[in-house]
Amino acid sequence: MRALCWEGVNDVRVQDVPDPKILDDRDLILRVGLSTACGSDLHLLTGHIPFMQAGDVIGHEFMGEVVEVGSGVTRHRPGDRVVVASFIGCGECWYCRNDLWSLCDNTNTNPGITQALWGADPGGIFGYSHAMGGFRGSHAEYVRVPFADHTAIPIPEGVDDLSAVFASDSAPTGWMGADLGGVRPGDVVAVWGSGAVGQMAARAAQLLGAERVVVVDRFDYRLRQAEHVFGVETLNYEHTDIGAALREMTGGRGPDVCIEAVGCEAHSYGPQHAYDQVKSKLKLETDRPIAVREAIHNCRKGGSVFVLGVFSGLVDKFPLGAVMNKGLTLRGAQQHGQRYIPMLLDRMASGELTTTHLATHVLPLEEGAHGYQLFKDKEDDCVRAVFHP
Amino acid sequence: MNAVKKAVAATGVGAAVVLGGRAVGRRREAHRDRSEHWLAVTIDRPFDAVSGLEALPGPLEELRAHVDLRLRPAPGDRGTEVLAVPKDDDVSREDLRVALRKTKSLIETGTVIQPDTPPTTHPGPLGRVLRLVVGKSAGEGRL
Numbered sequence: 001m002r003a004l005c006w007e008g009v010n011d012v013r014v015q016d017v018p019d020p021k022i023l024d025d026r027d028l029i030l031r032v033g034l035s036t037a038c039g040s041d042l043h044l045l046t047g048h049i050p051f052m053q054a055g056d057v058i059g060h061e062f063m064g065e066v067v068e069v070g071s072g073v074t075r076h077r078p079g080d081r082v083v084v085a086s087f088i089g090c091g092e093c094w095y096c097r098n099d100l101w102s103l104c105d106n107t108n109t110n111p112g113i114t115q116a117l118w119g120a121d122p123g124g125i126f127g128y129s130h131a132m133g134g135f136r137g138s139h140a141e142y143v144r145v146p147f148a149d150h151t152a153i154p155i156p157e158g159v160d161d162l163s164a165v166f167a168s169d170s171a172p173t174g175w176m177g178a179d180l181g182g183v184r185p186g187d188v189v190a191v192w193g194s195g196a197v198g199q200m201a202a203r204a205a206q207l208l209g210a211e212r213v214v215v216v217d218r219f220d221y222r223l224r225q226a227e228h229v230f231g232v233e234t235l236n237y238e239h240t241d242i243g244a245a246l247r248e249m250t251g252g253r254g255p256d257v258c259i260e261a262v263g264c265e266a267h268s269y270g271p272q273h274a275y276d277q278v279k280s281k282l283k284l285e286t287d288r289p290i291a292v293r294e295a296i297h298n299c300r301k302g303g304s305v306f307v308l309g310v311f312s313g314l315v316d317k318f319p320l321g322a323v324m325n326k327g328l329t330l331r332g333a334q335q336h337g338q339r340y341i342p343m344l345l346d347r348m349a350s351g352e353l354t355t356t357h358l359a360t361h362v363l364p365l366e367e368g369a370h371g372y373q374l375f376k377d378k379e380d381d382c383v384r385a386v387f388h389p
Numbered sequence: 390m391n392a393v394k395k396a397v398a399a400t401g402v403g404a405a406v407v408l409g410g411r412a413v414g415r416r417r418e419a420h421r422d423r424s425e426h427w428l429a430v431t432i433d434r435p436f437d438a439v440s441g442l443e444a445l446p447g448p449l450e451e452l453r454a455h456v457d458l459r460l461r462p463a464p465g466d467r468g469t470e471v472l473a474v475p476k477d478d479d480v481s482r483e484d485l486r487v488a489l490r491k492t493k494s495l496i497e498t499g500t501v502i503q504p505d506t507p508p509t510t511h512p513g514p515l516g517r518v519l520r521l522v523v524g525k526s527a528g529e530g531r532l
Protein backbone atom coordinates (compact mmCIF):
# COMPACT_ATOMS: atom_id res chain seq x y z
CA MET A 1 0.00 0.00 0.00
CA ARG A 2 0.99 3.67 -0.18
CA ALA A 3 1.84 5.61 2.96
CA LEU A 4 3.46 8.89 3.97
CA CYS A 5 6.74 8.15 5.71
CA TRP A 6 9.12 10.24 7.79
CA GLU A 7 12.44 10.02 5.96
CA GLY A 8 14.50 12.52 7.92
CA VAL A 9 14.31 16.03 9.37
CA ASN A 10 11.84 18.03 7.24
CA ASP A 11 11.62 15.16 4.75
CA VAL A 12 8.38 13.19 4.34
CA ARG A 13 7.59 11.10 1.27
CA VAL A 14 4.85 8.79 0.05
CA GLN A 15 6.27 5.27 -0.33
CA ASP A 16 5.23 1.68 -0.94
CA VAL A 17 5.06 -0.10 2.40
CA PRO A 18 3.77 -3.51 3.53
CA ASP A 19 0.03 -3.76 4.27
CA PRO A 20 -0.82 -3.99 7.98
CA LYS A 21 -2.00 -7.32 9.36
CA ILE A 22 -4.14 -8.31 12.31
CA LEU A 23 -1.66 -9.33 15.01
CA ASP A 24 -4.05 -9.83 17.92
CA ASP A 25 -7.69 -10.85 18.07
CA ARG A 26 -8.53 -7.41 19.52
CA ASP A 27 -7.18 -5.61 16.40
CA LEU A 28 -9.10 -4.27 13.44
CA ILE A 29 -7.91 -3.13 10.04
CA LEU A 30 -9.23 0.22 8.88
CA ARG A 31 -9.39 1.50 5.33
CA VAL A 32 -8.46 5.11 5.97
CA GLY A 33 -11.03 7.60 4.73
CA LEU A 34 -9.42 10.84 5.89
CA SER A 35 -6.28 11.52 7.89
CA THR A 36 -5.18 15.02 8.88
CA ALA A 37 -1.81 16.56 9.57
CA CYS A 38 -1.60 17.74 13.20
CA GLY A 39 0.61 20.35 14.87
CA SER A 40 2.21 17.49 16.80
CA ASP A 41 3.59 16.10 13.53
CA LEU A 42 5.53 19.32 13.06
CA HIS A 43 7.56 18.43 16.15
CA LEU A 44 8.48 15.15 14.41
CA LEU A 45 9.32 16.91 11.15
CA THR A 46 11.68 19.36 12.82
CA GLY A 47 13.40 16.57 14.74
CA HIS A 48 12.20 17.76 18.18
CA ILE A 49 11.14 14.17 18.93
CA PRO A 50 14.31 12.25 18.08
CA PHE A 51 12.96 8.70 18.24
CA MET A 52 12.09 8.41 14.54
CA GLN A 53 13.54 6.15 11.85
CA ALA A 54 13.40 6.64 8.11
CA GLY A 55 10.42 4.65 6.90
CA ASP A 56 8.15 5.35 9.87
CA VAL A 57 4.57 5.98 8.72
CA ILE A 58 3.23 9.15 10.38
CA GLY A 59 -0.31 10.44 11.01
CA HIS A 60 -2.57 9.92 14.05
CA GLU A 61 -5.81 11.88 13.51
CA PHE A 62 -8.10 9.83 11.25
CA MET A 63 -11.34 8.08 10.39
CA GLY A 64 -12.38 5.43 7.91
CA GLU A 65 -14.17 2.16 7.24
CA VAL A 66 -13.60 -1.09 9.08
CA VAL A 67 -12.53 -3.81 6.63
CA GLU A 68 -11.44 -6.65 8.91
CA VAL A 69 -11.88 -7.44 12.60
CA GLY A 70 -10.10 -9.88 14.90
CA SER A 71 -12.24 -12.55 16.58
CA GLY A 72 -12.12 -10.68 19.90
CA VAL A 73 -13.59 -7.44 18.55
CA THR A 74 -17.22 -7.16 19.65
CA ARG A 75 -18.23 -3.56 18.94
CA HIS A 76 -17.28 -3.20 15.28
CA ARG A 77 -17.99 -5.02 12.05
CA PRO A 78 -16.63 -4.70 8.53
CA GLY A 79 -18.37 -1.80 6.83
CA ASP A 80 -18.68 0.32 10.01
CA ARG A 81 -17.65 3.96 9.76
CA VAL A 82 -15.46 4.86 12.73
CA VAL A 83 -13.22 7.59 14.06
CA VAL A 84 -10.07 6.41 15.85
CA ALA A 85 -8.62 8.02 18.98
CA SER A 86 -5.01 9.02 18.43
CA PHE A 87 -3.97 7.32 21.68
CA ILE A 88 -4.43 3.57 21.97
CA GLY A 89 -6.15 2.57 25.22
CA CYS A 90 -6.47 -0.99 26.51
CA GLY A 91 -9.67 -0.13 28.38
CA GLU A 92 -8.68 -2.42 31.28
CA CYS A 93 -5.88 -0.76 33.25
CA TRP A 94 -6.34 1.69 36.12
CA TYR A 95 -5.74 4.70 33.88
CA CYS A 96 -8.20 3.68 31.17
CA ARG A 97 -10.78 2.74 33.80
CA ASN A 98 -10.37 6.22 35.30
CA ASP A 99 -10.80 7.92 31.91
CA LEU A 100 -7.13 8.92 31.66
CA TRP A 101 -6.75 7.11 28.35
CA SER A 102 -3.54 8.65 27.08
CA LEU A 103 -1.83 7.29 30.21
CA CYS A 104 -2.74 3.66 29.46
CA ASP A 105 -0.34 1.26 31.19
CA ASN A 106 -0.46 -1.45 28.53
CA THR A 107 -0.06 0.13 25.10
CA ASN A 108 3.47 1.50 24.88
CA THR A 109 5.67 -1.23 23.41
CA ASN A 110 8.89 0.66 24.22
CA PRO A 111 8.26 1.88 27.76
CA GLY A 112 11.92 2.24 28.71
CA ILE A 113 12.52 5.34 26.61
CA THR A 114 9.86 7.51 28.20
CA GLN A 115 10.43 6.00 31.62
CA ALA A 116 13.98 7.26 31.41
CA LEU A 117 12.88 10.65 30.00
CA TRP A 118 9.83 11.35 32.13
CA GLY A 119 9.79 8.80 34.93
CA ALA A 120 6.89 6.82 33.46
CA ASP A 121 5.54 5.77 30.10
CA PRO A 122 2.34 7.22 28.64
CA GLY A 123 0.22 5.07 26.34
CA GLY A 124 0.98 4.28 22.72
CA ILE A 125 -0.04 6.59 19.88
CA PHE A 126 -0.31 6.00 16.14
CA GLY A 127 2.58 7.23 14.01
CA TYR A 128 4.37 9.16 16.72
CA SER A 129 7.88 7.76 17.15
CA HIS A 130 9.33 4.69 18.76
CA ALA A 131 9.26 6.38 22.14
CA MET A 132 5.45 6.37 21.96
CA GLY A 133 5.06 2.74 20.96
CA GLY A 134 6.33 2.51 17.39
CA PHE A 135 2.87 2.04 15.86
CA ARG A 136 2.44 2.80 12.19
CA GLY A 137 0.52 5.96 11.44
CA SER A 138 -2.64 6.77 9.54
CA HIS A 139 -1.39 8.66 6.50
CA ALA A 140 -1.80 5.40 4.62
CA GLU A 141 -4.36 3.36 2.78
CA TYR A 142 -4.81 0.97 5.70
CA VAL A 143 -3.94 0.98 9.38
CA ARG A 144 -4.11 -1.60 12.15
CA VAL A 145 -6.08 -0.42 15.19
CA PRO A 146 -5.17 -2.31 18.39
CA PHE A 147 -7.72 -2.69 21.23
CA ALA A 148 -10.25 -1.73 18.60
CA ASP A 149 -13.31 -1.93 20.86
CA HIS A 150 -11.94 1.04 22.81
CA THR A 151 -9.74 2.85 20.30
CA ALA A 152 -12.29 3.04 17.44
CA ILE A 153 -15.60 4.84 17.98
CA PRO A 154 -18.64 4.59 15.66
CA ILE A 155 -19.58 7.75 13.79
CA PRO A 156 -23.30 8.51 14.07
CA GLU A 157 -25.47 9.14 11.02
CA GLY A 158 -25.56 12.82 10.26
CA VAL A 159 -21.88 13.45 10.95
CA ASP A 160 -19.94 13.60 7.70
CA ASP A 161 -16.39 12.31 7.28
CA LEU A 162 -14.77 15.72 7.16
CA SER A 163 -16.41 16.77 10.45
CA ALA A 164 -15.70 13.45 12.12
CA VAL A 165 -11.98 13.27 11.39
CA PHE A 166 -11.34 16.09 13.89
CA ALA A 167 -13.09 14.09 16.62
CA SER A 168 -10.03 11.85 16.57
CA ASP A 169 -7.56 14.27 18.15
CA SER A 170 -7.93 18.05 17.89
CA ALA A 171 -11.51 18.33 19.19
CA PRO A 172 -11.04 16.08 22.22
CA THR A 173 -7.70 17.76 22.94
CA GLY A 174 -9.28 21.19 22.96
CA TRP A 175 -12.21 19.96 25.03
CA MET A 176 -9.86 18.40 27.56
CA GLY A 177 -7.98 21.70 27.97
CA ALA A 178 -11.18 23.54 28.84
CA ASP A 179 -12.65 20.71 30.91
CA LEU A 180 -9.60 19.75 32.97
CA GLY A 181 -8.49 23.40 33.00
CA GLY A 182 -11.64 23.87 35.06
CA VAL A 183 -13.60 26.32 32.89
CA ARG A 184 -16.79 27.34 34.69
CA PRO A 185 -19.78 29.43 33.68
CA GLY A 186 -18.91 33.11 33.67
CA ASP A 187 -15.16 32.60 33.27
CA VAL A 188 -12.87 34.60 31.04
CA VAL A 189 -10.70 32.15 29.09
CA ALA A 190 -7.61 32.97 27.02
CA VAL A 191 -6.27 30.50 24.48
CA TRP A 192 -2.79 30.74 22.96
CA GLY A 193 -2.71 29.34 19.40
CA SER A 194 -5.44 29.58 16.77
CA GLY A 195 -4.71 26.29 15.06
CA ALA A 196 -7.21 23.45 15.13
CA VAL A 197 -6.39 22.61 18.74
CA GLY A 198 -6.63 26.19 20.00
CA GLN A 199 -9.89 26.78 18.14
CA MET A 200 -11.38 23.59 19.56
CA ALA A 201 -10.31 24.64 23.07
CA ALA A 202 -11.93 28.03 22.55
CA ARG A 203 -15.19 26.46 21.38
CA ALA A 204 -15.15 24.02 24.28
CA ALA A 205 -14.69 26.91 26.72
CA GLN A 206 -17.77 28.61 25.21
CA LEU A 207 -19.83 25.43 25.45
CA LEU A 208 -18.76 24.98 29.07
CA GLY A 209 -20.17 28.42 29.84
CA ALA A 210 -17.26 30.85 29.59
CA GLU A 211 -18.53 34.39 29.21
CA ARG A 212 -15.57 35.73 27.26
CA VAL A 213 -13.10 33.72 25.20
CA VAL A 214 -9.99 35.35 23.73
CA VAL A 215 -7.69 33.63 21.21
CA VAL A 216 -4.08 34.77 20.70
CA ASP A 217 -2.00 34.15 17.55
CA ARG A 218 -0.10 36.10 14.94
CA PHE A 219 -1.78 34.77 11.80
CA ASP A 220 -4.79 36.94 11.01
CA TYR A 221 -6.34 34.30 8.76
CA ARG A 222 -6.47 31.88 11.67
CA LEU A 223 -7.76 34.48 14.10
CA ARG A 224 -10.42 35.49 11.59
CA GLN A 225 -11.61 31.88 11.38
CA ALA A 226 -11.99 31.68 15.15
CA GLU A 227 -13.85 35.00 15.15
CA HIS A 228 -16.19 34.15 12.28
CA VAL A 229 -16.95 30.53 13.08
CA PHE A 230 -17.14 30.72 16.87
CA GLY A 231 -17.58 34.40 17.65
CA VAL A 232 -14.61 34.57 20.02
CA GLU A 233 -12.49 37.67 20.54
CA THR A 234 -8.96 37.64 19.16
CA LEU A 235 -5.61 39.29 19.77
CA ASN A 236 -2.71 39.39 17.32
CA TYR A 237 0.52 39.48 19.29
CA GLU A 238 2.32 41.14 16.41
CA HIS A 239 0.19 44.23 16.87
CA THR A 240 -0.88 44.12 20.51
CA ASP A 241 0.73 43.90 23.92
CA ILE A 242 -1.05 40.72 25.03
CA GLY A 243 -0.59 41.28 28.76
CA ALA A 244 -1.92 44.83 28.68
CA ALA A 245 -4.84 43.84 26.45
CA LEU A 246 -5.82 40.91 28.67
CA ARG A 247 -5.66 43.05 31.81
CA GLU A 248 -7.87 45.64 30.18
CA MET A 249 -10.35 43.01 29.01
CA THR A 250 -10.59 41.46 32.46
CA GLY A 251 -10.79 44.56 34.64
CA GLY A 252 -7.18 44.12 35.69
CA ARG A 253 -7.63 40.56 36.99
CA GLY A 254 -6.33 38.41 34.15
CA PRO A 255 -8.12 35.42 32.59
CA ASP A 256 -9.50 32.76 34.96
CA VAL A 257 -8.28 29.93 32.74
CA CYS A 258 -5.36 30.12 30.28
CA ILE A 259 -5.03 27.35 27.71
CA GLU A 260 -1.79 26.92 25.82
CA ALA A 261 -2.25 25.28 22.38
CA VAL A 262 1.07 26.16 20.77
CA GLY A 263 3.73 23.66 21.82
CA CYS A 264 7.47 23.39 21.93
CA GLU A 265 8.21 25.41 18.82
CA ALA A 266 6.40 28.54 19.89
CA HIS A 267 7.35 31.63 18.00
CA SER A 268 8.19 35.08 19.34
CA TYR A 269 10.16 38.18 18.62
CA GLY A 270 13.05 39.82 20.39
CA PRO A 271 15.57 38.65 22.92
CA GLN A 272 13.37 35.93 24.41
CA HIS A 273 13.20 34.09 21.08
CA ALA A 274 16.92 34.47 20.42
CA TYR A 275 17.67 33.21 23.91
CA ASP A 276 15.52 30.11 23.47
CA GLN A 277 16.90 29.42 20.01
CA VAL A 278 20.51 29.55 21.16
CA LYS A 279 19.73 27.40 24.17
CA SER A 280 17.99 24.77 22.09
CA LYS A 281 20.73 24.77 19.44
CA LEU A 282 23.23 24.08 22.22
CA LYS A 283 20.91 21.33 23.49
CA LEU A 284 20.67 23.13 26.84
CA GLU A 285 16.93 23.38 26.34
CA THR A 286 14.83 21.02 24.25
CA ASP A 287 11.63 23.05 24.04
CA ARG A 288 10.64 26.70 23.67
CA PRO A 289 7.96 27.45 26.25
CA ILE A 290 7.16 30.99 25.14
CA ALA A 291 3.37 30.73 25.18
CA VAL A 292 3.44 28.78 28.46
CA ARG A 293 5.43 31.58 30.10
CA GLU A 294 2.99 34.15 28.77
CA ALA A 295 -0.04 32.15 29.93
CA ILE A 296 1.38 31.81 33.44
CA HIS A 297 2.36 35.46 33.61
CA ASN A 298 -1.05 36.73 32.56
CA CYS A 299 -3.30 34.28 34.40
CA ARG A 300 -5.28 35.75 37.28
CA LYS A 301 -4.31 35.00 40.88
CA GLY A 302 -5.61 31.55 41.81
CA GLY A 303 -6.37 30.79 38.16
CA SER A 304 -5.52 27.76 36.11
CA VAL A 305 -3.16 27.12 33.20
CA PHE A 306 -3.53 24.08 30.98
CA VAL A 307 -0.72 23.00 28.64
CA LEU A 308 -2.10 21.28 25.55
CA GLY A 309 0.92 22.00 23.33
CA VAL A 310 3.35 19.12 23.11
CA PHE A 311 6.68 19.39 24.94
CA SER A 312 9.28 16.66 24.94
CA GLY A 313 11.83 17.56 27.55
CA LEU A 314 13.40 20.48 29.34
CA VAL A 315 12.51 24.14 29.25
CA ASP A 316 14.37 27.14 30.53
CA LYS A 317 13.34 30.34 32.30
CA PHE A 318 10.26 28.69 33.68
CA PRO A 319 8.28 31.20 35.82
CA LEU A 320 7.90 28.97 38.86
CA GLY A 321 7.73 32.04 41.08
CA ALA A 322 4.53 33.16 39.37
CA VAL A 323 2.99 29.70 39.67
CA MET A 324 3.78 29.59 43.37
CA ASN A 325 3.08 33.16 44.44
CA LYS A 326 -0.09 33.59 42.39
CA GLY A 327 -1.43 30.26 43.62
CA LEU A 328 -1.92 28.89 40.11
CA THR A 329 -3.02 25.42 39.13
CA LEU A 330 -0.84 24.12 36.29
CA ARG A 331 -1.84 21.01 34.39
CA GLY A 332 -1.14 19.37 31.08
CA ALA A 333 -1.95 16.13 29.30
CA GLN A 334 -1.94 14.23 26.10
CA GLN A 335 -5.52 13.86 25.08
CA HIS A 336 -7.90 11.39 26.71
CA GLY A 337 -9.86 10.93 23.49
CA GLN A 338 -12.03 7.97 24.41
CA ARG A 339 -13.47 10.03 27.29
CA TYR A 340 -14.81 12.78 25.04
CA ILE A 341 -15.22 11.49 21.48
CA PRO A 342 -18.79 10.10 21.68
CA MET A 343 -20.01 13.33 23.30
CA LEU A 344 -18.18 15.43 20.70
CA LEU A 345 -19.68 13.44 17.82
CA ASP A 346 -23.13 14.09 19.30
CA ARG A 347 -22.36 17.79 19.47
CA MET A 348 -21.25 17.68 15.85
CA ALA A 349 -24.48 15.94 14.89
CA SER A 350 -26.52 18.61 16.71
CA GLY A 351 -24.61 21.41 14.98
CA GLU A 352 -23.06 22.74 18.20
CA LEU A 353 -19.51 21.93 17.19
CA THR A 354 -18.28 22.91 13.72
CA THR A 355 -14.96 21.53 12.50
CA THR A 356 -14.98 21.39 8.69
CA HIS A 357 -13.59 24.93 8.32
CA LEU A 358 -10.31 23.61 9.77
CA ALA A 359 -9.83 21.45 6.66
CA THR A 360 -8.54 24.27 4.48
CA HIS A 361 -6.66 21.84 2.21
CA VAL A 362 -8.09 18.44 1.33
CA LEU A 363 -5.53 16.61 -0.80
CA PRO A 364 -4.82 13.15 -2.17
CA LEU A 365 -2.37 11.24 0.02
CA GLU A 366 0.11 11.30 -2.86
CA GLU A 367 0.42 15.06 -2.24
CA GLY A 368 1.26 14.48 1.43
CA ALA A 369 4.66 16.14 1.30
CA HIS A 370 3.17 19.25 -0.30
CA GLY A 371 0.40 19.29 2.31
CA TYR A 372 2.93 19.23 5.13
CA GLN A 373 4.90 22.02 3.56
CA LEU A 374 1.75 24.21 3.37
CA PHE A 375 0.83 23.33 6.93
CA LYS A 376 4.29 23.84 8.36
CA ASP A 377 4.95 27.15 6.65
CA LYS A 378 1.36 28.33 7.18
CA GLU A 379 1.15 29.06 3.45
CA ASP A 380 -1.99 29.66 1.41
CA ASP A 381 -3.93 30.25 4.65
CA CYS A 382 -3.51 26.62 5.64
CA VAL A 383 -5.01 25.54 8.95
CA ARG A 384 -4.99 21.79 8.36
CA ALA A 385 -3.99 19.63 5.38
CA VAL A 386 -6.28 16.60 5.28
CA PHE A 387 -5.35 13.60 3.14
CA HIS A 388 -7.51 11.00 1.43
CA PRO A 389 -5.68 7.86 0.25
CA MET B 390 -6.39 -7.97 57.47
CA ASN B 391 -2.87 -6.71 56.87
CA ALA B 392 -0.87 -7.52 53.77
CA VAL B 393 1.17 -10.36 55.22
CA LYS B 394 -1.82 -12.11 56.79
CA LYS B 395 -3.72 -11.72 53.53
CA ALA B 396 -0.88 -13.24 51.54
CA VAL B 397 -0.59 -16.17 53.93
CA ALA B 398 -4.31 -16.78 53.85
CA ALA B 399 -4.43 -16.86 50.08
CA THR B 400 -4.10 -19.95 47.99
CA GLY B 401 -2.42 -20.42 44.61
CA VAL B 402 0.05 -17.72 43.69
CA GLY B 403 -0.49 -15.97 46.99
CA ALA B 404 0.47 -19.02 49.00
CA ALA B 405 3.62 -19.57 46.99
CA VAL B 406 5.17 -16.15 47.29
CA VAL B 407 8.26 -15.60 49.37
CA LEU B 408 7.49 -13.85 52.58
CA GLY B 409 10.76 -14.34 54.47
CA GLY B 410 14.24 -14.44 53.00
CA ARG B 411 14.78 -11.28 51.03
CA ALA B 412 11.41 -9.87 51.88
CA VAL B 413 11.80 -6.30 52.95
CA GLY B 414 10.22 -3.94 55.40
CA ARG B 415 9.29 -0.40 54.44
CA ARG B 416 12.21 1.09 56.34
CA ARG B 417 14.79 -1.09 54.63
CA GLU B 418 13.35 -0.39 51.18
CA ALA B 419 14.80 3.09 51.38
CA HIS B 420 18.34 2.05 52.25
CA ARG B 421 19.60 -0.14 49.46
CA ASP B 422 21.41 0.22 46.16
CA ARG B 423 19.36 0.58 43.05
CA SER B 424 20.47 -2.84 41.84
CA GLU B 425 19.16 -4.54 44.99
CA HIS B 426 15.69 -3.01 44.91
CA TRP B 427 12.74 -5.20 44.14
CA LEU B 428 11.14 -4.47 40.79
CA ALA B 429 7.43 -3.80 41.06
CA VAL B 430 4.26 -3.38 39.04
CA THR B 431 0.72 -2.75 40.20
CA ILE B 432 -1.98 -4.86 38.63
CA ASP B 433 -5.38 -3.18 38.59
CA ARG B 434 -7.17 -6.22 39.98
CA PRO B 435 -8.12 -7.05 43.58
CA PHE B 436 -5.51 -8.77 45.72
CA ASP B 437 -7.72 -11.81 46.28
CA ALA B 438 -8.18 -12.28 42.55
CA VAL B 439 -4.47 -12.11 41.76
CA SER B 440 -3.23 -14.10 44.71
CA GLY B 441 -5.91 -16.70 44.10
CA LEU B 442 -4.70 -17.48 40.58
CA GLU B 443 -3.34 -21.00 40.03
CA ALA B 444 -0.29 -19.47 38.41
CA LEU B 445 0.66 -16.04 37.16
CA PRO B 446 0.22 -15.95 33.38
CA GLY B 447 3.07 -15.36 30.98
CA PRO B 448 6.81 -15.13 31.39
CA LEU B 449 6.86 -14.43 35.11
CA GLU B 450 5.79 -18.01 35.79
CA GLU B 451 8.63 -19.29 33.59
CA LEU B 452 11.13 -17.32 35.67
CA ARG B 453 9.62 -18.39 38.98
CA ALA B 454 12.45 -20.73 39.98
CA HIS B 455 14.94 -17.89 39.63
CA VAL B 456 13.12 -15.02 41.31
CA ASP B 457 11.76 -14.11 44.70
CA LEU B 458 8.22 -12.88 44.36
CA ARG B 459 5.91 -10.98 46.68
CA LEU B 460 2.31 -9.92 46.34
CA ARG B 461 0.59 -7.29 48.45
CA PRO B 462 -2.60 -5.25 48.19
CA ALA B 463 -2.01 -1.74 46.91
CA PRO B 464 -3.06 0.97 49.36
CA GLY B 465 -6.64 2.16 48.99
CA ASP B 466 -7.76 -1.03 47.25
CA ARG B 467 -6.08 0.11 44.06
CA GLY B 468 -5.06 -3.32 42.91
CA THR B 469 -2.26 -5.72 43.69
CA GLU B 470 1.42 -4.89 43.91
CA VAL B 471 3.67 -7.59 42.48
CA LEU B 472 7.32 -7.32 43.50
CA ALA B 473 10.15 -9.47 42.23
CA VAL B 474 13.92 -9.68 42.40
CA PRO B 475 16.34 -12.14 40.72
CA LYS B 476 17.60 -14.90 43.03
CA ASP B 477 20.47 -15.95 40.80
CA ASP B 478 22.35 -14.91 37.68
CA ASP B 479 20.07 -16.86 35.34
CA VAL B 480 17.65 -13.94 35.27
CA SER B 481 18.63 -10.36 34.52
CA ARG B 482 16.75 -7.42 35.93
CA GLU B 483 15.92 -6.47 32.32
CA ASP B 484 14.27 -9.85 31.66
CA LEU B 485 12.40 -9.55 34.91
CA ARG B 486 11.11 -6.06 34.06
CA VAL B 487 9.79 -7.33 30.75
CA ALA B 488 8.21 -10.33 32.45
CA LEU B 489 6.49 -8.22 35.11
CA ARG B 490 5.07 -5.88 32.50
CA LYS B 491 3.83 -8.69 30.28
CA THR B 492 2.26 -10.56 33.15
CA LYS B 493 0.48 -7.39 34.27
CA SER B 494 -0.84 -6.81 30.76
CA LEU B 495 -1.98 -10.44 30.47
CA ILE B 496 -3.89 -10.26 33.75
CA GLU B 497 -5.47 -6.90 32.95
CA THR B 498 -6.20 -7.32 29.24
CA GLY B 499 -5.61 -10.98 28.35
CA THR B 500 -2.97 -10.00 25.81
CA VAL B 501 0.31 -8.18 25.23
CA ILE B 502 0.18 -5.46 22.60
CA GLN B 503 2.45 -5.87 19.57
CA PRO B 504 4.02 -3.10 17.51
CA ASP B 505 3.46 -3.33 13.78
CA THR B 506 5.95 -5.66 12.10
CA PRO B 507 8.28 -4.41 10.96
CA PRO B 508 7.60 -1.23 12.94
CA THR B 509 9.67 0.72 10.44
CA THR B 510 8.75 0.01 6.86
CA HIS B 511 12.23 0.18 5.36
CA PRO B 512 14.80 0.18 8.17
CA GLY B 513 18.05 1.79 7.08
CA PRO B 514 21.52 2.19 8.57
CA LEU B 515 20.81 5.53 10.24
CA GLY B 516 18.20 3.92 12.42
CA ARG B 517 20.69 1.49 13.93
CA VAL B 518 21.35 3.40 17.12
CA LEU B 519 17.66 3.95 17.67
CA ARG B 520 16.96 0.28 17.00
CA LEU B 521 19.51 -0.63 19.66
CA VAL B 522 17.79 1.67 22.15
CA VAL B 523 14.35 0.39 21.22
CA GLY B 524 15.52 -3.22 21.30
CA LYS B 525 16.58 -2.81 24.91
CA SER B 526 13.86 -0.43 25.91
CA ALA B 527 11.34 -2.95 27.15
CA GLY B 528 13.81 -4.08 29.77
CA GLU B 529 15.29 -0.72 30.71
CA GLY B 530 13.51 1.87 32.73
CA ARG B 531 12.48 2.72 36.19
CA LEU B 532 10.00 0.09 37.04
Ligand SMILES: NC(=O)c1ccc[n+]([C@@H]2O[C@H](COP(=O)([O-])OP(=O)(O)OC[C@H]3O[C@@H](n4cnc5c(N)ncnc54)[C@H](O)[C@@H]3O)[C@@H](O)[C@H]2O)c1
Nearest residue numbers: 039040173193195196197261262263266267309310334335
Ligand atom coordinates in the same frame (compact mmCIF):
# COMPACT_ATOMS: atom_id res chain seq x y z
N1 LIG C 1 -2.21 17.39 24.18
C1 LIG C 1 -2.52 16.67 23.13
O1 LIG C 1 -2.97 15.55 23.22
C2 LIG C 1 -2.35 17.27 21.78
C3 LIG C 1 -3.08 16.80 20.70
C4 LIG C 1 -2.95 17.43 19.46
C5 LIG C 1 -2.07 18.48 19.34
N2 LIG C 1 -1.35 18.90 20.40
C6 LIG C 1 -0.43 20.03 20.33
O2 LIG C 1 -1.17 21.23 20.28
C7 LIG C 1 -0.37 22.22 19.63
C8 LIG C 1 -1.19 22.91 18.56
O3 LIG C 1 -1.57 21.99 17.55
P1 LIG C 1 -2.21 22.52 16.19
O4 LIG C 1 -2.51 21.35 15.37
O5 LIG C 1 -3.28 23.48 16.49
O6 LIG C 1 -0.91 23.26 15.58
P2 LIG C 1 -0.74 24.50 14.59
O7 LIG C 1 0.69 24.56 14.24
O8 LIG C 1 -1.74 24.47 13.49
O9 LIG C 1 -1.12 25.76 15.51
C9 LIG C 1 -0.24 26.36 16.43
C10 LIG C 1 -0.54 27.85 16.44
O10 LIG C 1 0.20 28.48 17.48
C11 LIG C 1 0.57 29.76 17.01
N3 LIG C 1 1.67 30.29 17.83
C12 LIG C 1 3.02 30.08 17.71
N4 LIG C 1 3.68 30.77 18.65
C13 LIG C 1 2.75 31.44 19.38
C14 LIG C 1 2.83 32.31 20.49
N5 LIG C 1 4.00 32.62 21.04
N6 LIG C 1 1.66 32.82 20.99
C15 LIG C 1 0.46 32.50 20.44
N7 LIG C 1 0.33 31.66 19.38
C16 LIG C 1 1.47 31.14 18.86
C17 LIG C 1 0.94 29.51 15.57
O11 LIG C 1 0.96 30.71 14.83
C18 LIG C 1 -0.15 28.54 15.14
O12 LIG C 1 -1.27 29.21 14.59
C19 LIG C 1 0.87 21.50 19.12
O13 LIG C 1 1.94 21.66 20.03
C20 LIG C 1 0.44 20.07 19.11
O14 LIG C 1 1.56 19.21 19.25
C21 LIG C 1 -1.48 18.31 21.61
Ligand SMILES: [Zn+2]
Nearest residue numbers: 038040061169
Ligand atom coordinates in the same frame (compact mmCIF):
# COMPACT_ATOMS: atom_id res chain seq x y z
ZN1 LIG D 1 -2.37 15.34 17.12
Ligand SMILES: [Zn+2]
Nearest residue numbers: 090093096104
Ligand atom coordinates in the same frame (compact mmCIF):
# COMPACT_ATOMS: atom_id res chain seq x y z
ZN1 LIG E 1 -5.17 0.97 29.54
